[in-house]
Amino acid sequence: KKPVIVFCMKVDDCYDLAEKWATTQVDTQSIEAPAGLDLDTGLLQLINKRCAFHNAELSESERAFVEDLMKAETVDVVFATSTLAAGVNFPLGSAVFSKWKRWDFDKREHVPIRRDEFQNMAGRVGRMGQGTGEGIVLATAGGASDLTLLQQLMDFSKRETLGVGITPTDFGSLIIQLFAGGLCTTRDGAFSLMSSTLSASREAEKGVGNVEHWRPHLNQQIDRLINTHCLIETKTRIVVTEFGKAVARSGLKPETVEHFLHYLNEHGEQAAHLLPTPEQEGRDDDLLFIFAHGSLLSPEFTLTGGPRTRNISYRFNRYGVVANPQAEALDTLLFERPWIADPSAANGARALSEWAAGTDRETLEQLVPDVRLGLIENMARDVSWLLAAVAEVIGSSSSLTLADAARHPLLRSTNPALLHIRKFSRVLRRYAVRIAYGLPSExxxxxxxxxxxxxxxxxxxxxxxxxxxxxxxxxxxxxxxxxxxxxxxxxxxxxxxxxxxxxxxxxxxxxKVDQRRHFRRRHEKKADMHGVRNIISDLYDMKGKRLETAVINAFQDLGINCSVLDDGTKPAWPDLKIEFAASGMASDIVAEVKSKDRETALVSLNDAIEVVSAAAIAGLSGTPVTTICSPGAEPSIPTAISGCNHLSVVELMDLAEAYLRIKDGNLTIADLHNWLTTPGIALTEDLPFNNF
Structure with a gap:
């Protein structure tokens, strides 16, 4: 019965069996890839023979295209791994298991897959309430012993027992969440909480009736979190540092953040010289390579600090280290030297760097043998998440308003490298987006x-x-x-x-017109709840000096005074000084307000950086400076200013969002100050969202 899924235990079997099947088919069809779909040419040829393959090495869009064809009954046979065994909800006639054993690296032999996995895969056919009321499941055995095992897998009257649940290997990620969430404040409290879980009950039933053997593992993890500056233990309780709270929110191992902090502490100044500035083009692609390489070497991809949370496909190391001109040129600045020590990380970073530079598929798939676009896309997703999370932790836990004692030692004001570490918070965020999109920033x-x-x-x-x-x-x-x-x-x-x-x-x-209208509708609706519709309307409507007045009014409504520096008698001075220091912040901020009359016009790079020289003329060099842009800033600006030490640029829409979050009680003045004083482009995505 069609369509047929042929389940394969190895990815390569999907390709090999699909090719063999296609050679037996006479009927062809003429299907073209939809406009803009970057489709593997070999896959398209198979589709026109009414078959396809489906596995984790395809891109998301390719997998979705194959699934659409199956729904439309345009393909008869799909050779797939278990990627097609979850979330599929369309009629399938038959499931064929090419094999039902998988290689076990520990036992050094092929072993049957779990019954629940087999039955989940087989359960894709004959779905109730769909056109195919009954389905066929076909598997073969090579002998009597295998036949007995296969019959056990096919016995749908039996189910696997529940998984093991929480084990000591999970404690690393759980303990920090317990303390950061305020669920416990002592070692005994944490143990009591863990002991009350269903997993603990099942563990106790298997052993001596309790889980006292968990206590050493729990204490070991608490000690680890203390050593990584996430927790502080007093005589009476354990408290979470701001760094620990940020790590808990991120989902990272604390060792991963320290991996980046130690690098930036040692090499941040040298790396900063590669950043683009208005005066120099910089080497943005090289820097992205460095941090992609560092990501793949981080504890998330190793056993440091506990089990791996992410994996690199074996294909990136299948044929050893590929030629890597970037790694050779950057060797002294890399996270690990020599770069050839870890082929997977070096090859992966090479692919990610080209991907983020906007390299086309054909070129990408020639970089590392047997590595398809989907694998690069999957790796990009992992590294993008990692870099965005690291950026968030560094940005929030290095705020200048935090007491030094509450910060990680490398984020304290006494560290000469702090300026460069803070600057890279926005840089890493930008690289995270570049890697997620597979495109240059502009x-x-x-x-x-x-x-x-x-x-x-x-x-x-x-x-x-x-x-x-x-x-x-x-x-x-x-x-x-x-x-x-x-x-x-x-x-x-x-x-x-x-x-x-x-x-x-x-x-x-x-x-930009559509974007502003969308944000304006949302912001005015929220402003009505606080009775500040006039402030938001003025921020969106006013231009020139009148916009300066609207900005002053918004800050003053938050209790922050603004001084007018450019009163018409001081040429080339900046427009405003936002007096955060009076609110207990570490410094004031010097600001320029730049606006364009046409909604489609954007503030240029030269206008955006003018505030730096203006602050120097006013005798305020070294003071954090920001440019407020309306209706928006040129897309090239985030990259061009990433090497500037004290400059941030914020679009009017994002400033309005920050203002309203403070009115909602979901943002503090200290958060606002940290957001505006972190060098780079200040985006809504960078704003913390606190529920008090």
Whole structure:
């Protein structure tokens, strides 16, 4: 019965068996990949023979495409790993098990898969309430003993027992959550809580009637968290440091954050010289390589601090170290030297660096033998999460308003490297986005464009094509000249009657306008709850000096006074001094307010950095400076200012969001100060969200 799933125990079997099956098929069809879908050419050829493969080495979009074809009954046979055994909810006629044993590296032999896994896979067919009321499950045995094992797997009247639940290997991730969540304040309290779980009851039943043998493991983990500065133990209780709270929120091992802190403490100043600034182009791709490499060497991918939370596919090390010009050139700045010591990390970082630079699929898949785009995409997802989490921990636990004693030793004001460590908080956040998107920073705005056709968003492949044509800047993409039309059409060919080139041109013209209107609606609705509609409306409506007044009014409503520095008599002085020091913060902030009359115009790099020289003229060098931009800032600015020590840039929409979060009680003045004094682009995503 069709469609048929052939379950494979190895990924390579999916490819080999699909190829063999295709050679037996005479019937063909003519299916083209949807516009913008970066589809493996071999997979498309198989689809046109009415078969496909499906596994974790495909990209998310490829897997979704194969599943759509199965729903439409366009393919008859899919060769899959267990990736297709979960979440599938469409009629399947048959499941065939090419094998039902998997290699056990500990036992050094092939062993049957668990009954629950077998039955979950078999259960994909004949789903109740669907067109296929009954299904066929086929598996073969090579002898009498195997037949007995197979019959046990096929006995649907039996179920596997529940898993083991909590074990001492899980204590590392659990203990910090217990203390950070305020569920316990002592060692005995933590043990009592762990002892009351269902897992503890089942463990006790297997042994001597209690889980006292858990106590040494628990104490070992508490000691570990004390040594990594997440917990402080007094004579009467255990308290969580701000660093510990940030680590708990992130889900990281504390050793992972320390892995980055120690690197930045030792190499941050040298690494900072590679950052782009308005005066120098910098080596942003090289720096991203360094931190991608460091991520893959971090405790999340090793046994340091407990079991691995992430894994690197064996394919990245299958054929040894590949040629790596970046690693060779950066050897003295890498997290681990020599770089060839860990082929998986070196090869993975090479692939991620090219991926984040917007390299096309064909080139990417030639970097490391047998590594497909989907594997790079999966690794990118893990590393992006890791870097974003590290950035959040560093940003929140290095706030200048925190007492030194409450910070991690490397984040204290006495550390000369603190300036560089704080600066890299925003840099790592930007690299996290680059790796998530697989695009250079100046292309990220293209992910926000809203199209008015069959597809609502541009795909990575389409954005890469736009970037390769040299038209990824907003003013170029919205340009209606004949020259730009030719480049747009070369990047985005017409598909049937759909002109993506025209859609993107129109979307670029409306990009910032649509974004502002969306945020404005949301902000005005929230402002009405607090009776401050006029303040939000003025922030969005005013330009020039009147916008300065609107900004002053917003800060004063929060109890923060602003002094006007540029009163018309002091040429080239900055506009404002935001007097945070009077609220107990570490420093005031010097601010420029830049606005454009047209909604589609953006504040340029030169305008955004003007506040630095203006502060120097006013005798305020070294004071944190910020530029408030309305309606927004050029997409190139985040990269260009990442090497600046004291400058942050904030768009009006993000400032309005911060103002309203304070009104809601979900943000403190100290959080606002830390957000505005952290060098780089200040985004809503960087704002902590506190529920008091």
């Amino acid at each position: 292309c990220h705005w293209l992910k926000e464009l809203e199209l008015h056709g069959p597809a609502k968003r541009l795909t990575r492949m389409q954005i890469v094509s736009i970037h390769q044509q040299g038209i990824s800047r907003p003013h170029l993409l919205m340009d209606g000249s004949v020259e730009m039309d030719v480049l747009r059409q070369a990047a985005l060919p017409k598909v049937g009657r759909v002109s993506y080139a025209n859609q993107v041109r129109d979307a670029a013209r409306n990009w």
